[in-house]
Amino acid sequence: MKVVLDNNLPKSLARLLAERGFEAVHVRELGLSGASDAELRNRLADEPIVFVSRDGDFWLNHPEGWAVIWVALHNPTLALLKGPVCEALAKLLPGLHPGDSILVASDQVRRFGTL
Numbered sequence: 795m796k797v798v799l800d801n802n803l804p805k806s807l808a809r810l811l812a813e814r815g816f817e818a819v820h821v822r823e824l825g826l827s828g829a830s831d832a833e834l835r836n837r838l839a840d841e842p843i844v845f846v847s848r849d850g851d852f853w854l855n856h857p858e859g860w861a862v863i864w865v866a867l868h869n870p871t872l873a874l875l876k877g878p879v880c881e882a883l884a885k886l887l888p889g890l891h892p893g894d895s896i897l898v899a900s901d902q903v904r905r906f907g908t909l
Contacts, residue, residue: 800847810880842892861894
């Protein structure tokens with residue numbers, strides 16, 4: 795599944811994941827940097843993607859074909875996102891399926907099935 799990173803995450807994180815062999819893009823690269831949450835859902839609804847965001851709005855409200863990773867960290871540093879968070883994502887991504895939901899918090903990484 796293609797990984798799409800929300801506008802609230804750095805574009806460099808998509809590049810790091812791509813360097814690890816994942817098909818990863820940032821919403822800016824898709825021409826959707828100014829899109830609302832609803833527009834993102836509508837424009838990407840038919841694509842089986844892993845959507846990664848710091849926005850909890852996607853946690854319970856996303857298209858069926860998506861897996862969602864919520865990076866629930868308050869004001870994470872770039873070093874944290876490009877280090878431990880990138881490592882966690884690289885371990886999680888290969889096993890994700892549509893409908894999976896992952897919570898990445900400062901003290902845990904928790905996997906949920908279809909919510």
